[in-house]
Amino acid sequence: xxxxxxxxxxxxxxxxxxxxxxxxxxxxxxxxxxxxxxxxxxxxxxxxxxxxxxxxxxxxxxxxxxxxxxxxxxxxxxxxxxxxxxxxxxxxxxxxxxxxxxxxxxxxxxxxxxxxxxxxxxxxxxxxxxxxxxxxxxxxxxxxxxxxxxxxxxxxxxxxxxxxxxxxxxxxxxxxxxxxxxxxxxxx
Numbered sequence: 001x002x003x004x005x006x007x008x009x010x011x012x013x014x015x016x017x018x019x020x021x022x023x024x025x026x027x028x029x030x031x032x033x034x035x036x037x038x039x040x041x042x043x044x045x046x047x048x049x050x051x052x053x054x055x056x057x058x059x060x061x062x063x064x065x066x067x068x069x070x071x072x073x074x075x076x077x078x079x080x081x082x083x084x085x086x087x088x089x090x091x092x093x094x095x096x097x098x099x100x101x102x103x104x105x106x107x108x109x110x111x112x113x114x115x116x117x118x119x120x121x122x123x124x125x126x127x128x129x130x131x132x133x134x135x136x137x138x139x140x141x142x143x144x145x146x147x148x149x150x151x152x153x154x155x156x157x158x159x160x161x162x163x164x165x166x167x168x169x170x171x172x173x174x175x176x177x178x179x180x181x182x183x184x185x186x187x188x
Contacts, residue, residue: 006142013064013155014134018175020060020165022078024088025125028095030073032117039106042152045075048095053158055094058082060165061158066142078125080165088122095120131175135182 003011028048030041049063062078079091123129142154167175 009154010137010142013062014138014179016062016155016157017078017130017134017137018179019167019172020062020078020080021167022060022062022080022125022130024079024081024091024122025129026077026079026088026091026095026120026122028075028077029068029119029121030075030117031119032072041073045073045152048075049077049156049158052077052091052095056081056086056091057159058162059159060162061156063156063158065152065154078130080162082162082165088124092120092122127175131178131182134175134179135186138179139183139186 045065049061053061056079059082060080062080064076064078066074066076068074
């Protein structure tokens with residue numbers, strides 16, 4: 001039996017999530033989503049990811065597009081940093097800054113974080129939170145992001161060239177074992 005696209009996406013995300021020590025999680029909520037402007041959201045998300053990747057060159061970033069209860073897009077960003085001096089507050093201020101603003105070529109409209117209506121939250125991640133998140137992703141269906149009509153990948157790993165941030169094979173196997181146990185416990 002071949003693997004479905006949905007299963008491959010979940011496996012890819014979980015494998016990457018368990019392979020690095022992600023210490024921060026940032027969520028970007030698009031509060032005023034309008035499908036008429038889905039191409040603008042796609043562009044902004046791509047700009048956000050590229051901007052963060054360039055701003056944090058010594059990090060590994062894992063992003064995942066999901067949706068919230070209001071059926072608006074949410075961009076989850078997991079950050080594994082080489083330099084733990086970078087704070088959640090700094091990252092938030094970078095994301096809300098003007099380098100992300102642009103004028104859309106199709107509509108001529110000036111787009112920035114205020115125009116799109118985003119809000120940003122963040123929290124520190126620990127191994128227990130990551131294991132819980134991974135087991136939830138593994139055991140549940142992914143959010144339906146097709147409704148957003150955005151031409152964008154659901155999961156992206158950026159700056160993976162920073163091999164020194166990757167966990168050892170033994171640590172990754174241990175984490176995968178913990179996630180399998182959590183998934184089995186949820187099924188009971």
